[in-house]
Amino acid sequence: MSDRLRPLDALSGDALRGLEGVVFDVDDTLTRGGLLEPEAFVAMHSLANAGLRLWAVTGRPLGWAQVFAAQWPVRGAVGENGAGWWWREGEALHRGYFEGDEATRETQRRALERVLHRVRNELPGMKLASDRAGRSHDLAYDVGEAEHVPRAEVDRLVALIESEGCHALVSSVHCHAVPGDWDKAQGAERALGARDGVSPANVRERYLFVGDSPNDAAAFAHFPLSVGVANVRAHLGRLPTAPAYVTEADRGRGFAELAERILEAR
């Protein structure tokens, strides 16, 4: 699959000049070892100053998306792999959910309780992610953040989650149980529509997505302009859809490389 990845140089200047914004993953796309890289933070400001609309789209809790929306130079932030989003307008912060209906959200919470109970009994070594306090719509198990869970165990967890009717999403750090039909691509589409009235077609055509791992696969498939930072290569075996382009540098430095290419083209 890796030979299908094209270098950033192959990205057409015309496509980049027509961009309205950039949608990006956070962990291991902007961060290294959990910390936001300085190059990536500067790159976000440079892109925003050039008039691009930035959206963070992360598997992290909605509570973290609220902080990203409040403190970063972004238009908004989508959390929990598309379950909801926050944006800032002036001093005020606004929130939206993929599932607008409270009864549906309650049914989904019960599915998560079943997963929680079964994992406790059947995979007792599995630990919930340390960011669980900010989560409202999914469960996240730590498979690669503080813990290093072997792939075979992650596969068992995925099978258990799916047997309870939830989707399983694996990132570089977590394995998520997702009780609804959202993913990063659909969450981003809804959020951009809610915030700025961007049509789904415009999201696909005028926004670029950059990420690094399997929970980004839906977005790699959705956005014709999709980019992986170099560390995406480690996950290619588990990606149903690879990004179209790849940076030379990894993590936040790869994001900065992409930002430079975008700004150069404008």
Ligand SMILES: [Mg+2]
């Ligand atoms: Mg990531």
